[in-house]
Amino acid sequence: MPRRIARIAAALLALEAVGVLALVGWQIVALAGADTVDPVSAVALIVLTAVGAVAVGAFAAATRAGRSWGRSGGIVTQFLIIAVAVGAITGPYAHPGTAAALAVPAVAGLVLLFLAAREAHTGDEPAREE
Template sequence: MRTNTFGRVAAVLVGLEGLGLVALAIWQVVALASGDTASIESALALVVLTVVGAAAVLAFAVAIWHGRSWGRSGGIVAQLLILAVALGAATGAYAEPLSALVLAVPAVVVLVLLVLAVREAGRHARDEASA
């Protein structure tokens, strides 16, 4: 299936999010190596989870680029999780509204692009079915 423009832009942005997770994993490894952790076990677990998350998000980006529905679905779930983290950053005793905004704005943009890509893919599938 041919990917539409919305899907291509969303794929690039989801790929950038995946690369951001890779950078975060590298930062975590550097912190672990420099002894800047309270618990080595927890730090290792966090690094592993971050690497798994980065691999998943990068796989979603590739799948979105190739027009696969599972990539769009996974990308939408990832954006909703980012929005949940942003909400947590915006509220509570240690609220950081600017950090929440930095997380939420790109997530909303990508979420809208993914929904538009899903709609376009559905329209394309209906046109093929009726032809």
């Protein structure tokens, strides 16, 4: 039975999966509107982004179920999002608003996932090995 922090972390991961799916939709619209330089690369990027959305959704479901691999994958996801946020705040086309919109939930997710891992290894129930 997942505990409260794990459920909140899973909900945040699920929202991030929905956000990545929205990005897939945006990429499809760009491809359909001929707003891409290389259609083959655009299709490959759409497929990879969709795979990423499925992975983040799987991490959310696994975190909700109390599986350690879901928390681990979620932690890696948060670090990747933070890396994108750092990229959004640097360079000639820096956009602090975008960086903050990415970094704030990622840092919150990172904290929640670490707390969920700690929560999973405390209490009356023995820790599950996976």
